[in-house]
Amino acid sequence: MVAHAPIPFARRTAHAVALAALLAAAPGLSAPALAAPDETRLAALDGRAGLDAGPLPAASAPAEERVPSPLDAMPTYPVPADAPQASPPRTGSLGPIALPPTIGAEALVGPMLIGRLGAIEGDLGLEYGADDVAGLRAFYAARAHAPAWIAPAADGLGWSEAALALAHVLAAAGDEGLDPAAYPLPPLPAGPAFDPAAAAQADIAFSAVLVRYAQDARGGRLEPTRLHELITPTLDIPGAEAILSGLADAADPAVALADHNPPHEGYRRLRTALAELRAAETAPEPMVAVPPGPVLRPGARDARVPLLRARFGMEAPQAEAEARVYDVALAGAVEDFQREHGLVVDGIVGNQTIAALASVDPARREGDLLANMERWRWLPRDLGEKAIFVNVPGYRLEVLDGGAIVHETRVVVGKPGQETPIFSDEMEYVVVSPTWTIPPSIMRNEILPGLRADPNYAAARGYEVIRNGSTITVRQPPGPRNALGHIKFMFPNGHHVYLHDTPSRGLFDTIRRAYSHGCVRVENPFALADLLLAEQGWPEARLRALVGPRERYVHLDEHVPVHLAYFTLEVEDDGRIVPHEDIYGFDRLTREALGLDP
Template sequence: MRRRQWANLACVSALALSLGYAAALAESMPGTDPTLGIPLPEQPALVILDDEKPAPARPDASAEAAPDAADDAKSETAGLPVPETEPGMVTGTVTPSAQPQGILVAPDLPSVPAATPDLPVTLDIPEIDLPPSDPALIAPFRLQAAPEPLRSAEPLIAPPDLPKVVVELPPASEFAADIAARATEALALPRLGERERADIVTAYAANGNKPLWIDGKGWSEAGKRLTARLGRAAEDGLRPTDYPLPAFEASDKGSLAEADVRLSGLAVLYARDARGARVDPRRLSKLLTPTLYLPSATEVLSELTGATDAGAVLAAYNPPHEGYRRLQAKLAELREHLDDTPLVRIPAGPALKLGMRDDRVPLVRARLGLGPTEDPVFDRSTATALAAFQKQAGLPANGVLGAQTLAALGTPATARGEQDIIAQMERWRWLPADLGSSHIMVNVPEFRVRVVRQGQIVHETRAIVGKPETATPIFSHKMDHVIVNPSWFVPPSILKKEFLPGLAADPEYAAKRGYVVTRTRHGISVRQPPGERNALGWIKFMFPNDHSVYLHDTPNRRLFANERRAFSHGCVRVDNPFLLADQVLGPEWTHERLKRLIGSGERRINLPAPLAIHLVYNTHVVGADGKLTTFEDLYGFHRMVRQALEQQG
């Protein structure tokens, strides 16, 4: 009986604990899960069916209470509460329909003997439906076994072997810091302008300071082509010493970086020199006003870096004209032959003229290749030989030994010839790279006018140019119209030098010569009306310019018979100008039709299209046969250019 009471006590205690825990939980957070914070479903009511009610108490229960007192004392000694048995208490086995999760387990109780065969009391507690729990949320509140590591799914078919990808970083990044640090020092070239230096630095910065001409071990293929072109600068009439190639150590990144930037600076300098930057013509004379087409550093580097052959692109900055190429070939020919003329030093002294006696005469004759003479007289043979030398040297062929001629005699013939050709090549750089498929070329020292179409001369005639004191300017422009029966307005220079003194001496000075004087707010204007005596003749060819010069007819046609035709005030007088009009006005306006307009009043005729015209100063010309022809340096422009280049050297 004692064992049975212990069984009943254990069952009742378990039921009480379960019900107490549920009640406490419902009071603390009614309807809400403490972990998830979501409402819980309503708990079903506990219903005891009639067939599950406990049986009435047995009569022998009181008889067995005494022996239980000793056991109760033992329980109190052990620290456990002693349950009191009340009348009507239900005893038996409680079997829930499902074990609730998370219920605290009571401390270990003494082992309970096997239950008596009495029928147990069974309570049907339905299972509570809860939403599925997230393991990650309940992990802190419940011990779980560590999950197995995820395993990748094995493909059923093995993939093919992929090729190995080899990524090679360009060596450019290795030089970026050195290029940025050494750019200023690398671009310290004497004639490279500040603007060009800044443009080069900007170009490198825009490219991430990557090298352009090195590949990590030395010059790249493009760099080698550039250095080769710079090394042959003498072929183009340029000085190789102006483009000293940088030296570097292949193992020194800083040295390589500096060499790369230096080569860019040298290439830009060469390109600009090839287009005419070595000499500023406007500083030599106010009458030298060509428009130079100098490339920017950005343009040069852009073209070179994008070219297949950087050396060929760099060489193409030199003039592409046939006249320049012939001079280039002649320069190479001169350098192949050494000058075997004995160089004789002639002392300075007064100018020697025909018939003068001087101790220097034997030296002059020896320098000119003439035989000795007993009497030191500057005779006719000496003067004739000296005049031939002067003509070849581009000097006035007057047979007088002056300072310029003496300096020319003191230079070896080969060296002097090189200097002359190089100075002439330099003036070709003043011209546009594109002269125009159709254009007019006026060579002032030659006194010639030529019309060129598609590279062929279609018309050529004689010309009269300005006197040395009123020189014809050198420039390029566009001819756009022709005027028949023109009036001539006396330019200010002639008005000041000739007309004002004449009018001061004779008020009728202008009227007697057929000029009309008009008083203006700023002074007077003198105009010569159209007519046979008009200084412009019957026709003039207009190309607006700063010098107020143009091509025109002349009433003094007899002057064309002279070999040296420098008679004008700066304009270019054309022999038989109506034939020239045929070339520029087209077939609609023949010279017969134009002549019918003479005397009928001033008439303007526009050209079908503007025509390029170039007034040039070519004292050294190489023909198609390779023969060099020299013309007199009328205004000293050739000498100015040659001296300017020599001073740079």
């Protein structure tokens, strides 16, 4: 779902008899099926419901078989001579009711709510699932079909204080990176001449809008797995009844609705950055785009050098032969940019610097901020008292304790085409001196072609080939050459990925650390293990003593949440935005799904 279409709430039955049937079968009514009413009752019903009416049918049931209607308890009132007149009714309609100011107008809305709820599937369309339709019904049934958001007003009927406060939250949806046009305040007939059916319809419509906002705020706008098969967060989308009951019972409904947005500090900082970007008095001109390409070092020649000079407002050399030379002056400008944006200050233009140059372009920045804010909605609202947080594009692992970062280390993540999946799970145990069983994808793409080309392929790499009939399993026993190093951290999941050590230590010194087959390689794995296990008697020294020729398992007394996340923009304590390369193109996919400009 890219953009929200207006919700068709205006469908009405063609005749008052149809509404009587809906009332008879509506949930929450204990009366037996209604008999066809006589012309007098139909006239009163049609007037109250404000429905288009055709010719009235003759009563088809004998008088003695009729049962009392719930509408019989609704008194009829003469129209006072001095009452304000409603607009002329359409042909064939008895029009809305005009009531004296002393009559509680909202009392007539309840029976109309039952009728509107009877046709709610047609009203709401495909935007709402069966569970939410049932939830709306249950919410109103629990309150005896009393209206939730309308209340008496000086001139008859209006939105309640709670509804008006909630409407302010809806109107400010853009501040949260949502689309305010998706959450309209339904029209409510006002004044002493009013239509109870239309008022009931507006009350239900407003409830549906509140449900949509709350669910979108919790990550319901997109289906992440449809963006990419390896984006598999477990979303916590509340149902309609829970949302509406929570708002109706809240001491401050506006705060309760706004609280459906992510509570995380990272999200709040992005929201502040979005507000500051939009508050700029004048929109700056788009910057010169510098495309990706080979790494540029001082002395290199490249067609992008003139673009870099234009990007930093530097004049081109007079000699044409030097126009494409990446000289010391330009490298100095690049260093200043890297320093300002939290990058490695080396004057070398690689993928990270190119990504940073693109991300600060105001034409792209807002879309990237919105995409990153949306991905915060995919994380659990409670990350855990102690948790492991990996930002894949930032190549960084953090250990959080009470919300504070108590440990930080570099990581190597999956390369494009073998991406590290994005999801949350719980770490259960660690394995010292692990055996690596080659996963099917690596078997198919690397091991089997290697074995076909060279019979000694496996032995040369220390692999063991195990044949069981037509099945071949290849594994690497514990040892210094093992691809998992000396320790791995297990949070069993459907992607078969985990955190682990590695013998390829030199990769941690590179800037772009996307080299693995999907798992996350940790630079200081035993320091991480110490933080997780020292309190239960397994400090780093004792764990290192387990290194040997066979696997050794140590289970965590309490499971630790692990979050593999994807954020290309992070905001530092001082408000500075640090960009990261969109290594898997997930920014682009998210922007496209949200209907944002690329």
